[in-house]
Amino acid sequence: MLRFSNPDSSVLFADKAKELSTNAHFDKGIAKALNLKGLLMKDHGKAAAAITQFRSSILHYRKINDKRWMANGYNNTGLTWDDIGKKEEALSCYDSALTLYQEISDWESIAETLNNFGQSYRKHGNYLTSLDYYLKSLKIYESNRAGNAPIKMVLANIGIVYEKMEKYPEAVSYYTRAVAIAPPEDFVGLGITLSNLGNAYEQMGELAKSEKALNEAKLLLSKADYKRGLVAVTNELGNLKIKKGEWKESLALLNEALQIAIQSENNEGQSIAYNNLAGVYSKLGDINHALVAARNALKIANEYQIPEQIELAFKNLSEIFIRMKDYKNGYEYYFKYTNYRDSVFGKKKLEQFYELEKKYELDKKQSEINLLEKDAALKKVAFAAEQNFRYGLIGLVAGLCIFFGIVYYSVTTKASLNRKLQKQTEEILKARALRAQINPHFIFNSLNSIQFLIMKVESAKAFDYLAKFGLLLRKIMDNSEKNLIPLSEEIEILKLYVELESLRFDDSFEFKIETVVPDPTALEVPPMVVQPYIENAILHGLMPKQGDRKLVVSFSQQNGSLLCEVQDNGIGRVEAMKVATRKSKLFASKGMQYTSERLQAMNKFLNGKSEINIFDLNDNGKAVGTLVKILFAYA
Template structure:
């Protein structure tokens, strides 16, 4: 069980920002000058102090508190109720951003009471919005949404349009947190339209960040990265340290979602180096949790525990139960990984008590599953059973596929250990259904992601074409102008420009041709990698399950090892254009072993000539496997015994040759007609791929398939000439 993933949402501006971010520093300087020159102790000076608190609260909270305190003291002196209320409101915001929620609530309540005393309904709406943000931070989304809607209703009734985009953004934030992404995007886009119309760059930045996070969850990574980079650019130009911190952390989240862990760590560490970010405790907690989760994925559990403990300690210090629960769950899973199940149980149980109150569904079910995991490892199966049934109930209630799968898996294993084999079987079947659904969902998400990437590349290509047309137009006009001049110097310039344009066009055409070739290779590699179908995976798992249930322990452990190695190698190799020959042969051996899983239906050998050091040769992945699969599926029709398959690699005349030999019916047999189309497609794709690879590697690449009749034998022989790279010793 991997730790719970938690992504940082961009910080929300609860104040009603006006003007552009680039004007903020000028505004601060102007207010400071005004404070020095305006010596009268009246409401104008109170407003100046409150405004200074407002403009400092993001990047310099201590200074902001000082200004707010001075505003409050002066308001008491001149008996300005509104000025005093505003100072309380400002202090509430400052303390909230530092996660001191208790003090923040006290200040909001004092501000609301004073606004009520003077019937300032508009300012009461601002307090309700701020309370909504606070309760959202604390994890009480129901109460947060209530305050947001109340604030929106007040301003709509008063026709106060200025604040409406803030409320729309906040409501979208709640929907995003609850996984209702379409509703979230509707609200974010409405808010963005108004912020853009008002030239409010703080609001625009917040909407971009929020929409980028939604696009991450929808699998649209290119669009998400575009929005995050736009936000980072705005923040860097404005020298807004907190905005830069948010963008770094959000880009880190995007890379972590794509399992690019080193890139993610680099952005998280950049964020943590920003001094002003230390004031925003919640985001520090989230980043430390994310770094800890990365170390879990990298199997560096000791480092992970250090970061999770830091998150727990900070959460306890500021009494932030929402982040505390997440940190406790993460810490519990880290201890599970190092087999300290008793410690893990304590953390899971504490998190469970917190999430029972907050009712954050992901964290609540995560805490139950953690408790089940710990009890199961401690052999306390009856206790584990009770919690597992509760986890199943909640996972089904909220329709969370991943949690359903994990809960049913635990339930099946627990019932099996308790001897409830019928219940174990039922749970196992439900686990398979949930796992298949999750597998299909991930495939759909992957297809969606590829679709988004394809559209994004098309947009870039269209932009390049428009730029090229514009360049051609400009050059044409330039040449037309030059033809009107008879000066020798202008003639020379015209010649140089024409040469430059032609060179650019030739370069562009060559570049486009190379991109087309590369794209063809990538498409064909992806098509070939799909040979490892879900049917094969699920069939292997089913057979393994049968072995386990039949208590064939040695056999099941042996083949489970083969299966896991094959999956790992396939996933690793799928990212690389070339792989070590040794890795490819391990994948082939594991594949053959798994295909031979149900019984010893055929014998196979994999041999390598002595002249080949498999650790020095690198080849394109998945070239050999399609022909091995064809041999297994088609060569031995109606042949029950004496079935042999040989794979041999030789290195002659600087050619890497792989031969795949079977003693089956041969390619000329009539029985092959039933599968002719499928086999021809595989052969055609591999032949075309070898042609392209041969050009890329600048060496021979081919495939020859022969019937062994011509050699007075039975079966088929496939001869592959494989392009390769050989490393120097």
């Protein structure tokens, strides 16, 4: 295709077409020329110029009320926004396109736009939402007996989602189906799919199959002179050679990828190539070249906000400086790497969690709507029965039977639904509490502490930390499906957690867990309730304080109930809020919020009166800590 193989000639052609159309006052011709030029700019990495062309194209199509091509312009603009990581702008464009296509009932373009939605959500880690859009798109294509090309495209995209979710056999299955029906003349589409297939095989450890697919992909993309795809597949081949220990071949391929990326202004491709080169040079002991490559990777990744490459550049720089025995910079970049990895991973996981949460809320609302509709229908029947009263005693008796039957059915149905919704609420709040308790920050901080202890050659301390960390995670997961566990088990989990936090913060606070209950094994409590309050006391109460830091957790019986108290001598809630504000961090603990909601739900479910109260401790008006009282009324 001229668009891919000879972009300069294509630009001249588009400019000439625009000039002729302008002279003839031919809006449709102007719009088509602008759209073509936008596509050319997009293909070769010039996003800002492409968006300008597409917007101008849309304006001219609007003049002649051509909704189909207006929508096409919105789709192209959205795809370009996606290329540079602007998700919200992209989704807004796809919304505009979808509305226009629905107005003209263009099913094929509706399916294409749904596919675009899927791509955007996939790029930003929302894999469940992405898969939903792809499946909707595939259903429209298949039900309307579309040709192989669009079906192949969606199958390949579903494969990408499975690959991102690390379900590589499923990814290979979809990629293989896509390759089997791909039009042979579609060099670009087939080349990209083969490249993805090669990546999936590589992740499965099938390097021979991976190399075969990647080489086939490179050949096809070279024929089309599709620079963006060539950069990606050449980078991947270079990475594959690294895994095979073929360093010379790897350097040649990565430098080739870098040159193509520079020529085509492909910033992401440049960053990937530089990072891969840094790794190879470092392995070969060429530290100076490794350092230059890693710094170039970081500079480009920062400038164009490419998260995966920022993370990898930090990691590479840490390893390079440690090889240079520059431990100060080595540890500095190591902590930048782990903190950045933490934040990116946490954000993605939270987005996925909120996706599931949103789906739950929608299901819940739909259930309530269904119940209301059912009630309305039943009331209508009851009204009809009442009208038949005047036709005699038999009608009256029948009407009463129907009415009471309806009332009984309505009440029992509503009660059943309420029980179901209550159970669903309890389950999602339990999931929320579990997520809060073993959140990514805690996991990464723990792993970072273990790594740092190993690097400091404190192997005994690192082994102790690792053993406790593994035991804590196992206990939390073992108990995650239970509504109640023995108090003794909960105390053991809390003790492990506090010991880990104490090790992480260099034993900088004192703590004790007191139990004045005769038999802790005989009492049961809901798991994952107390820990968020202990976490909050340590992180926001004790750690910002100078001087002695103390934490006391106690369990006692009170009027037939179980009372847990979490007391710290920290800076207090007011000062903690000020500290959080200065650091631009959100202070409110989601873990505590979810735990409170969960106890409220369990009160209804178990007919109990559990409650949580928080008190600020003062000494002559000065904050001297915080006290949390958790009453388990059904223990």
